Amino acid sequence: xxxxxxxxxxxxxxxxxxxxxxxxxxxxxxxxxxxxxxxxxxxxxxxxxxxxxxx
Numbered sequence: 001x002x003x004x005x006x007x008x009x010x011x012x013x014x015x016x017x018x019x020x021x022x023x024x025x026x027x028x029x030x031x032x033x034x035x036x037x038x039x040x041x042x043x044x045x046x047x048x049x050x051x052x053x054x055x
Contacts, residue, residue, distance in 0.1 A: 011053055018046045 008016070025039035 011050065014046055014050045014053070018043050018050065021046060 021039050021043035025036045025043060028036040028039060
């Protein structure tokens with residue numbers, strides 16, 4: 001209950017964004033390979049940002 005109004009940290013936001021992009025890439029992989037590759041590339045950029053914050 002106390003975590004109800006807790007704001008997400010920058011790391012948590014990026015992790016969530018990364019997970020969503022990877023899910024989209026996976027679902028697109030069966031229908032449109034080019035868009036799937038673009039989503040994967042976006043997810044990799046988010047992962048690089050995460051690594052910068054964690055180091």
